[in-house]
Amino acid sequence: MDSNNSSAASADLNGASTSTNGNPATTPKTNGNGPCRGDDSWEEITIDVPWGTVAGKWWGPRNRQPVLAFHGWQDNAGTFDRLCPLLPAHIPILCIDLPGHGKSSHYPKGMQYFIFWDGICLIRRIVRLYGWENITLLGHSMGGALTFMYAASFPEEVDKLINIDIAGPTVRGVERMAATTGWALDKFLDYENLPIQKLPCYSYEEMIKLVLDAYDGSVDEESVKVLMRRGMLPVPPEVQKDGFNFVRDLRLKVSLLGMFTMEQVLAYAKQIRCKVLNIRAEPGMNFQNPQFYAEVIETMRKHAKLVIFEKVPGTHHLHLVTPERVAPIISDFILKS
Structure with a gap:
C-alpha cells in the first residue's frame, strides 16, 4: 500500500499511545498539489x-498508512517540522525519534x-507492528x-525511497x-560511566549558540531552536x-562502529x-569520498524501477532551513511517480 491506504493500522493500536500537541489548529496552506497541513497538525x-x-510525531490523518521519516545523527524528529507543513495535507507522515535521540528511550x-x-x-x-506494506520511506543524512x-x-516491500543529501x-x-x-570503545565506557552531576549544562542561549557553531553553517538560529524543542531539557533537580x-x-x-566499506x-x-x-x-555535506555518492546513484539506476536525482541549492539541512525548495519535489514524487 502507499500512504493513501485507508486500511492501514492506526498508531494508537498495538502498543502505541498518542497525545495532541495542545496547540490550536491553523489555517491550511496550499501548494501546487493542493492544501497543505497546518504547522500544528501533528500528534505525539x-x-x-x-x-x-x-x-x-504523526502529521496528518491517522486512518492512512504514513510515510515513515527518519532524521540524521544526533538530530531528532523535529528536523522535519518545517517540511511537513508544506507537503500535501492528505499524506500522513510519521517522523520517528531514533533510539537515544529526542524523546525516545x-x-x-x-x-x-x-x-x-x-x-x-x-x-x-515498526512495519511489522502495524502490518504496513509497500511503504514509503523518507530520510535525511543518517x-x-x-x-x-x-x-x-x-526490496519487495518498499514502494518509494526519498533521501535528502545522502545516497x-x-x-x-x-x-x-x-x-x-x-579509542571508540574507551570513549563509550567513559560516557557510560559519566555521573549525571558531570553532564555539561548550559543556559538556553549557550545551548543554541553551541549547536549553531557545531553545525558549522548547515543550520541557522531559528532551525536550531526548532531542533532543540526535542533536543534539550532542564537539568534534573537532583x-x-x-x-x-x-x-x-x-x-x-x-555509535559509528560497524560502518560499511x-x-x-x-x-x-544493487538490491x-x-x-x-x-x-x-x-x-550540502562535504563527504570524504564525494565520487562515491554518484556511484551509488548510478548503481541504483541499473536495478531500481525509477531513480530521480535532483540537485538543489542549500546546506546539508536544506529541508529544515529552506524547506520550500524541496517540498514541491517531494510532493510531486509521492503523488505522481
Whole structure:
C-alpha cells in the first residue's frame, strides 16, 4: 500500500499511545498539489519497544498508512517540522525519534549503539507492528542511510525511497576502522560511566549558540531552536544546577562502529528495486569520498524501477532551513511517480 491506504493500522493500536500537541489548529496552506497541513497538525506518539519507548510525531490523518521519516545523527524528529507543513495535507507522515535521540528511550547501560543495524531493525519492528506494506520511506543524512539499507534488505516491500543529501551509508576504510576501534570503545565506557552531576549544562542561549557553531553553517538560529524543542531539557533537580542538558545519549558520539566499506554499500545498492528520489544539496555535506555518492546513484539506476536525482541549492539541512525548495519535489514524487 502507499500512504493513501485507508486500511492501514492506526498508531494508537498495538502498543502505541498518542497525545495532541495542545496547540490550536491553523489555517491550511496550499501548494501546487493542493492544501497543505497546518504547522500544528501533528500528534505525539509513543511505541513500546523492549528497552522502553520510541517517540514520534504523526502529521496528518491517522486512518492512512504514513510515510515513515527518519532524521540524521544526533538530530531528532523535529528536523522535519518545517517540511511537513508544506507537503500535501492528505499524506500522513510519521517522523520517528531514533533510539537515544529526542524523546525516545536511551539504551540500557551495557548496550552499544550500532546505529545502522539498529536503525534497520527499528524500521522493521515498526512495519511489522502495524502490518504496513509497500511503504514509503523518507530520510535525511543518517536517516537516509537507514532507509537505503532497509529498502535494500526488503526490496519487495518498499514502494518509494526519498533521501535528502545522502545516497547510502557513509563509507569508512578498513584501515581507519581498525585504527579507531580502541579509542571508540574507551570513549563509550567513559560516557557510560559519566555521573549525571558531570553532564555539561548550559543556559538556553549557550545551548543554541553551541549547536549553531557545531553545525558549522548547515543550520541557522531559528532551525536550531526548532531542533532543540526535542533536543534539550532542564537539568534534573537532583543535580542542583540551573540550565539545560542535551537529551540525546552521549554514547551516540561513538555509535559509528560497524560502518560499511564501499563494496558493501554498492552491493546493497544493487538490491534496491523501488522508486527512488534522491535530493543532493549544493554545497550540502562535504563527504570524504564525494565520487562515491554518484556511484551509488548510478548503481541504483541499473536495478531500481525509477531513480530521480535532483540537485538543489542549500546546506546539508536544506529541508529544515529552506524547506520550500524541496517540498514541491517531494510532493510531486509521492503523488505522481
